Amino acid sequence: MQKTTAVPKGFRFATAEAAIKKPGRKDLSLILSDTDAVAAGMFTKNAVKAAPVRLDLERIKSGRGRAIVINSGNANACTGVQGMKDAAEMTQLVAESLGIAEKSVYVCSTGVIGTPMPMDRVRAKLPELASAAGTASFDDVAAAIMTTDTFPKILSVRKKIGGKQVTIAGICKGAGMIAPNMATMLGFIITDTAIDRAALKAALSAAVKTSFNRITIDGDMSTNDTVLIMANGAAGNVPVKAGTPDYAVFAAAVAKLCYELAMLIVRDGEGATKLVEVIVKNAKTEAEAEKAAFAVANSMLVKTAVYGNDANWGRLICATGYSGVSVDDSKVDISLNGLMVCRNGMATGKDIEANDRLKNPTVKIIIDLKLGKGMAKVLTCDLTEGYIRINAEYRT
């Protein structure tokens, strides 16, 4: 995984300032592939979906795409029929300026909910954004899609696939719901790998399952969460097909990229001082492991205990117990950063020592249910006064 960004061939970028929420920062971005790309996407499961999500859900059925236009500052959610018109118009203006098909353009929005998109300002800037394609970097886009993220999130990786070097690069923005307004998890992955549609979709789906779908800041799932991937084939490799060794390499690379991007989101959780890995193992099934791990990761009591360096494993076994999965507490082992604090459901007497282990900026919680083979890891952060302060402020 390279921390500096290697950018796939055949993509260009642009950013612009439309003062969507307020002036003084880039809030419009464009990701453009030089040629028609294979595309796949994953979207929020929230029943209340923002207008751009609804538009993209339709368009992704084609499995193709050329461009993504992204705005921060306004989520275009809970904006009714006008919101749908505005989302479509954003793609239409970009498509017209670039001379590409409107249906090949995706749109993603993040920011305030329930406020109409300021289309007068956005409309005026979209042709400028389109004509600027190639003047910005992928890093610039990573910065322009931020809301209250404290740092841009960008990673890339190079692999040898089908006799060629391919590049996969990704950016994302904060998962927390952020004051003064609701925010969103957005992720964009681009690659010059040649790959067929089914394989790309499968790779993204598998990667998101164990990365963006296994993180939680506060348990709130936004109306706008979106991950899109575009693969334009510019690397000239033999196209990757599902079930081949090349597919395995590609899928593993995408999974690792998504996992590390997801970890950056958690590290940047609002007010967070620690990254927390909650691993539930030997649950009856993987689904049960995931359910238990989320219950623990979302428990305010667990998150405040981690913040306070309090090895209060009672809160861990308690959250596991109410998660709704099969638990026999007389079998449960719990360790905190390698120190076993609970064996077969009872104290090992190591609590004081464990308090010290919690002072580490990364806290690894392992809960062993000893009931089966299911395993899942969920990433989260601690809960601090900082989170309350950020989220209790007035929208201004």
Next chain:
Amino acid sequence: MQKTTAVPKGFRFATAEAAIKKPGRKDLSLILSDTDAVAAGMFTKNAVKAAPVRLDLERIKSGRGRAIVINSGNANACTGVQGMKDAAEMTQLVAESLGIAEKSVYVCSTGVIGTPMPMDRVRAKLPELASAAGTASFDDVAAAIMTTDTFPKILSVRKKIGGKQVTIAGICKGAGMIAPNMATMLGFIITDTAIDRAALKAALSAAVKTSFNRITIDGDMSTNDTVLIMANGAAGNVPVKAGTPDYAVFAAAVAKLCYELAMLIVRDGEGATKLVEVIVKNAKTEAEAEKAAFAVANSMLVKTAVYGNDANWGRLICATGYSGVSVDDSKVDISLNGLMVCRNGMATGKDIEANDRLKNPTVKIIIDLKLGKGMAKVLTCDLTEGYIRINAEYRT
């Protein structure tokens, strides 16, 4: 509902100090009926159940009871086989001292999890507790069962049933999980009403459903949650049977008592500054209304927004949307303390005015889904820096 406590006939009380966690306060209590009473109970659904809960679950099958012994300071949870022995011994010592059947004695514990019950100290005090029956008041018991509750919770009500005046009184302690240790919701209701077993069970079940089971401080369900009711018939009324007008009067009185006790728990939530009523109406079913209301009530973003007087209804519709129930956001209306902030899923433009409405110490959120007839009300509190401070402290 009387704020001063009218106590049902034929019950006696005692408290004692066993220094279970630390000296200086009453931490053992006894509720004793002079005669064998009809009894019913509701217990935590947590898969990890404390020893006293497991014991009581067996004994409640008899539908009878004479006494309840309660300790604070230690939950006797995650204490293995020894914990089960200790719970049984507590009831045995009380039963022997009182000359009653061991199986007619219930035991409830609240406090630290994973620490063996200090039976040397408890054992020494139980005969003293039993022989002191009649020397304390129900109010004294309400105080002795507290952990970090800031005030005792006790209410009573009188009704005319079957030609006689009957009294129903209840006490409870905090629902929040409380630093430095996990705490628990315990509720005890006593009445001199004569009532048959099936009717008592039905009345308690219905009452708990819309009271103690519709409150949330932080979404965490403890290993020890218990509500017990004993009805000894000392009022001499014609015994109440299910389906009769007398039953309706009795069940309504128990439901109201439980609801108001539950409200006291929420008012005493850790760090809370506001009581929040989340009402979801016109959901497809009552179960869907309850599920959506809990999603909203447990959302950290909602709770921090209420704390910050921020009428951020986007967080409300968002939580409703991810709750997993049927939602058509183009139909959703949301009002905050009587002011509609969202109509048919879109802003009404009243946010600023609504911010002011949130300054009220009680905040009523009504979410109208317009999809059916299901309604549920969940009580919660706001989320503040105070909660974090309380829960992040070391156990000491």
